[in-house]
Amino acid sequence: MLDLSVSWNTSDPVYKQLENGPKVVKGPCAVTNDGESVFLLSGGKSHVYSIQSNSWAVLDIKSLAVYRGTLAVTDPETGLIYFPDTTAQMYSLDLRINTVNITKGIPILDSDMIIWSAYLRSMVKVAFQGDHYTFTPSNMSESSTGWNLFRTGTVPERHKWACVLPAFGGSKLLYIVEPSAAWSTIVYTLDVATRTWTKGSPTPYFSAHACAVSGDQVILWGTFQLMTQRKTVVYNLKTGKWTDRYIAPPPRPTNTRTTHASQPPQTPTQPIPSTTPSSDMTSSNKSSSDMKPGVIIAIVAGTLLSIAMICINVYLRISKRSKADSKRTTPDGSSFESVDAQGNTGSSGKEGDSNS
Known part of the structure; x- marks a missing residue:
């Protein structure tokens, strides 16, 4: 290997x-x-x-x-x-x-x-x-x-012991062949989209060889048993030239994200309350979200008016009680105003008799 x-x-x-x-x-x-x-x-x-x-x-x-x-x-x-x-x-x-x-x-x-x-x-x-x-x-x-x-357009010279490889995701096809007229090996590159061939530079003769592609490099090794030269050679697809060094591709990045699936589940020490809303709450929220703006304004205005009337009523009670207290303390014994449970006022005593 x-x-x-x-x-x-x-x-x-x-x-x-x-x-x-x-x-x-x-x-x-x-x-x-x-x-x-x-x-x-x-x-x-x-x-x-x-x-x-x-x-x-x-x-x-x-x-x-x-x-x-x-x-x-x-x-x-x-x-x-x-x-x-x-x-x-x-x-x-x-x-x-x-x-x-x-x-x-x-x-x-x-x-x-x-x-x-x-x-x-x-x-x-x-x-x-x-x-x-x-x-x-x-x-x-x-x-x-x-x-x-x-x-594929003009087909290069074919040979029985050639080598064919896909490159760059199959967008290129490499046809590595040794022409019968010359003791050399040539890499032809086929552009699949345009169906056009490109001829590379020759290298020493190979036949019945093994071949592989790694990134933008082609590697050949082994040859026919009658050939004495069996060294490994590298062809650079970008430069179109043979080289004496193979450069390994960079390692693929690994996923360093932490996933919850790799962590063991933890048992809670206290019961966790359910966060699922009840049907009443859901219906209430739904009703609130479905209200029209006019209805909401009317409700707010009515609430504010009720609060204002309560405040006025309380103010009147306090004011009248203060007056009543002041009349009870008069030294001449004059009558004073009273307020019943319904908030009605009346008079008694001497001033009341004279008024009647």
Whole structure:
């Protein structure tokens, strides 16, 4: 395994020996959409390698019997692994439930290459001979297999042992090929939107090599067994040049927010009163909120008038009582005014008799 999470020089790339797996010759292989496992079909058996545990396991999937040279690619959205077969059949594997679905496809040669373009949301078949095609699962119907011609303008020279990669979210396709007329390797970049090719600078000859893309860098390693040169090389997509150093992308930011779900629940020491409003309170609040402004003004005015009348009444009582007290204390014994329970006034004594 070549570690792309750290930077290194091409003279000393960071490789790691993994657990040995099954023997296979040109068997279909694909990485799962979560990036945690690798699926490999060998000898009619389905194998899964766990990157985290560095271990292999065998799955019981009997209906996946594809021919030698069959290719495989993963849909990152659904997680389905597609196997376009040389017999014009299309297998789709769902590893969540270990089931296989078979539909009609187009013939795939063992010299063809397939990749998944997230930009197109489709599989792209780059053919060694004949036309290029795309397969879009959402276009499948009773009248359509989902396959369509993929016209790319002027196609660069094709080679049987080339390498195809998606880059920049699938908006670019990389076609890494060694032209037959020159002992060198060239990276062609296809802009998917405009269907135009761009030719990069050549590098020392590679054939039947492994390839990967990381950010704006392409990494090649390994080559045909007859070639003596097997070093690892790096191609910069921005500068269009080969370089002797790989620069690892920055680590992804982690979420540092504190969530309540990670905290254990606390048991309250005292009962917590319910904050749910009662039906009476709810209806009262609703009635208050539904009142019109005119009604509210009338209520306020009536309340203020009632308070004013009470204040006047109290004032009159106090005033009359003060007068009465002053009349009781007169030395000549003259009459005084009295106020009954209803607030009526009357007179008694000598002045009362004379007035009557």
